Amino acid sequence: MTARRMPWDELVQWSRDRNLLAKRLYLVISEPTDGIGPVLDNLEPHVAYQTQLENQGVMFGAGPMADDAEEEWPGDGLFIYRAGSRDEALKLAEADPMHIAGARRFVVRPWLMNEGTVSVRLFYSGGRPEID
Template identity: 35%
Template sequence: MGEAAADRHFLVLAMRGPDFDPAVIGPHRAFLERLREQGRLRLAGGFGDASGGAYLLRADDLDQARALAESDPLHVTGASRITVFEWNL
């Protein structure tokens, strides 16, 4: 990850779909832990109403952030709809 990525943040919204399977939560948490170990994950958490959650990524650009988020088991399995926004902190 280059120096420029330190200042680029991306908010990932993960909203549960109608076919959400709770079995994906474990793999999703492991995915987030790998991002944390890589220095890419700033914050993460679920919404109080259990409709989904969000996490804050560090990435070089929007394409890289989308590629990371699209490798999340929540997205890969179709359990949640993933939306990525660049967030100017």
């Protein structure tokens, strides 16, 4: 008996045929190589790079990930890039100062965003937007 398979392009088309969003994005899962110390040492240039990508419209979302008990930040992060290909996403991740310094290693995974919702509430005076 042969194992069933689903080629990626077929899944993308299946999603489109069912009126799902079928938005191609790239997840970067980044984890410390030697504890949180080197991560903290490289946090400022890392955030500056992430902000640059955000301003260029590349960064869909990014942020730190807590441990399973939600008590501590071990130094992990997750980034979602709007990139034209996995190779492009790899180059973006490789250029992150956190990865250049060797404070974290990363993997890049293609992701198809199909379902979900977002609500944004903007305030004209003082305060920040609320995102649900």
